[in-house]
Amino acid sequence: MSTAIEKHDIHSQRTTIRRHGFMTRVTHWTWAFALFFLLLSGLQIFNAHPSLYIGEQSGFAFDNSVLSIRTVRGTDGNAEGLTTLFGRSIDTTGFLGVSGPQDSRVYQAFPGWLTVPSYHDLATGRVVHFFFAWLFAATFISWVAASLLNGHLRRDILPTLSDIRGLPGSFFEHLRFRFHHDRSYNGLQKISYAIVLLVLFPLMILTGLAMSPGMNAAMPWLTEVFGGRQTARTIHFVTMLLLVGFFAIHIFMVFAAGPLNEMRSMVTGRYRIDPEPAEGGAER
Amino acid sequence: MSRIIINRRRLLTVAGVAASTLPLAGCDALDGMLSSGATARDVMAKANGLTYRVQRFLIGADSLAKEFSESEIRQGQRPNGSTDPTDATYIALRDGGFAGYRLDVGGFVDRPLRLSLDELRNMPSRTQITRHDCVEGWSCIVKWTGVPLSAVLDEAGVKSEARYVLFRCFDTMNLGLSGEVAYYESIDMLDARHPQTILAYGLNGEPLPVANGAPLRLRVERQLGYKMAKYVRSIELVSDLAPYGQGKGGFWEDLGYDWYAGI
Numbered sequence: 021m022s023t024a025i026e027k028h029d030i031h032s033q034r035t036t037i038r039r040h041g042f043m044t045r046v047t048h049w050t051w052a053f054a055l056f057f058l059l060l061s062g063l064q065i066f067n068a069h070p071s072l073y074i075g076e077q078s079g080f081a082f083d084n085s086v087l088s089i090r091t092v093r094g095t096d097g098n099a100e101g102l103t104t105l106f107g108r109s110i111d112t113t114g115f116l117g118v119s120g121p122q123d124s125r126v127y128q129a130f131p132g133w134l135t136v137p138s139y140h141d142l143a144t145g146r147v148v149h150f151f152f153a154w155l156f157a158a159t160f161i162s163w164v165a166a167s168l169l170n171g172h173l174r175r176d177i178l179p180t181l182s183d184i185r186g187l188p189g190s191f192f193e194h195l196r197f198r199f200h201h202d203r204s205y206n207g208l209q210k211i212s213y214a215i216v217l218l219v220l221f222p223l224m225i226l227t228g229l230a231m232s233p234g235m236n237a238a239m240p241w242l243t244e245v246f247g248g249r250q251t252a253r254t255i256h257f258v259t260m261l262l263l264v265g266f267f268a269i270h271i272f273m274v275f276a277a278g279p280l281n282e283m284r285s286m287v288t289g290r291y292r293i294d295p296e297p298a299e300g301g302a303e304r
Numbered sequence: 305m306s307r308i309i310i311n312r313r314r315l316l317t318v319a320g321v322a323a324s325t326l327p328l329a330g331c332d333a334l335d336g337m338l339s340s341g342a343t344a345r346d347v348m349a350k351a352n353g354l355t356y357r358v359q360r361f362l363i364g365a366d367s368l369a370k371e372f373s374e375s376e377i378r379q380g381q382r383p384n385g386s387t388d389p390t391d392a393t394y395i396a397l398r399d400g401g402f403a404g405y406r407l408d409v410g411g412f413v414d415r416p417l418r419l420s421l422d423e424l425r426n427m428p429s430r431t432q433i434t435r436h437d438c439v440e441g442w443s444c445i446v447k448w449t450g451v452p453l454s455a456v457l458d459e460a461g462v463k464s465e466a467r468y469v470l471f472r473c474f475d476t477m478n479l480g481l482s483g484e485v486a487y488y489e490s491i492d493m494l495d496a497r498h499p500q501t502i503l504a505y506g507l508n509g510e511p512l513p514v515a516n517g518a519p520l521r522l523r524v525e526r527q528l529g530y531k532m533a534k535y536v537r538s539i540e541l542v543s544d545l546a547p548y549g550q551g552k553g554g555f556w557e558d559l560g561y562d563w564y565a566g567i
Contacts, residue, residue, distance in 0.1 A: 081379035234566025
């Protein structure tokens with residue numbers, strides 16, 4: 021009982037604010053849902069031709085490959101997964117190229133647990149991918165419009181000069197797992213969200229469109245900007261890797277900074293911030 | 305000091321919890337929803353209708369697919385799908401150098417046609433260096449020569465009932481239990497009348513090789529490769545795609561691929 025009272029006392033000193041607006045929360049979860057399916061259906065599509073190239077076309081009579089994931093016959097006669105990046109090959113048997121249990125091996129680039137459907141089905145992968153691509157893009161356009169109108173972009177996302185100056189400090193504080201629960205995002209958060217929302221998301225949509233033969237007729241410059249269709253496909257893939265990297269750090273940070281408070285702020289919008297200056301100062 | 309130690313311990317806990325969320329993707333759980341005929345799949349497939357309408361609106365009837373220069377041809381066209389049809393009629397035609405080949409044009413036309421390869425070659429021709437984009441993801445730039453489909457359609461005279469052009473092919477694909485199924489494809493009149501839509505008989509300045517669809521294959525440059533039927537046997541102008549194959553308008557469409565392949 022006494023602990024409960026103590027907790028209550030601590031809580032009463034802390035302030036709860038309305039951190040995330042309705043639009044932020046709705047777009048966040050729509051993106052999370054759409055990106056989950058886009059990733060897994062995207063890897064299904066990649067598996068249909070698991071090689072990436074630079075330029076307009078895929079070299080079959082010449083070599084412009086930057087990444088390929090193949091299944092090859094090893095020296096012992098068994099199938100091996102061979103991943104080649106910039107001409108350097110790595111044995112990735114068990115994960116890439118060859119996966120699944122010993123007695124029921126699957127010979128595809130990405131394993132079934134990373135694709136929808138789990139079995140090889142390009143047609144369905146495309147159906148899923150383009151459905152969620154529309155959802156993703158529509159959400160993005162709504163978010164941009166709302167964030168420009170309500171000031172979210174300028175107020176919360178675009179880093180200020182002092183945010184940028186404070187970056188090294190903010191970075192080392194994150195490294196030492198010292199988190200401040202403030203009213204607004206810190207510099208490192210702003211920079212990461214700005215990169216994801218204003219660079220990676222549009223890049224994903226545009227490189228996707230650049231691969232479409234229909235869009236290519238409508239706006240040939242789009243494919244040219246990215247250096248050709250196959251380069252656009254490679255950038256689409258690399259952007260996926262960057263988003264997966266962001267996701268890993270993002271989830272890690274949610275757990276590190278207090279999962280309940282962070283989660284609540286993205287569900288109900290309410291966020292508990294640290295007591296202001298007096299105690300906060302002691303922690304610095 | 306103690307704070308740092310606690311933080312390190314916390315780090316390990318956090319890392320463990322975070323890592324445990326990674327294998328979220330137990331994706332065979334979703335397979336049932338995505339199998340052919342499942343409601344969720346049908347709903348998602350409707351997005352292709354949206355893509356079709358939006359692209360038709362954005363692209364415009366006559367905007368051209370990008371054409372490349374001779375210097376950008378660095379290889380032949382990669383053969384895939386059927387590369388050597390085993391149909392007896394086809395083999396006989398192939399062995400006779402396609403001298404006996406006739407392209408049948410029928411359906412909703414004023415004058416059904418039977419055109420030899422020489423007759424097709426004597427019609428207006430168009431040569432274009434374009435990028436072939438396969439649904440699998442790869443691309444090849446090669447030079448195609450052929451007769452614009454619109455020229456053939458004009459010669460036959462298209463009736464107003466016609467909404468699609470259906471292409472029947474010599475090649476069959478083995479579908480296991482369902483046996484052999486002949487390849488077929490269809491496009492709408494807008495793509496059929498597009499200046500770059502040709503019936504190609506030449507590739508990189510040579511007669512079209514068997515592996516690439518000899519004697520005649522379709523080019524629909526603003527869509528993906530599977531729309532571009534090889535080994536074209538006959539053309540039929542139709543008002544509805546439902547009576548043909550499984551009713552989806554093409555061999556791959558019947559297997560779940562989208563009819564509109566502009567993306």
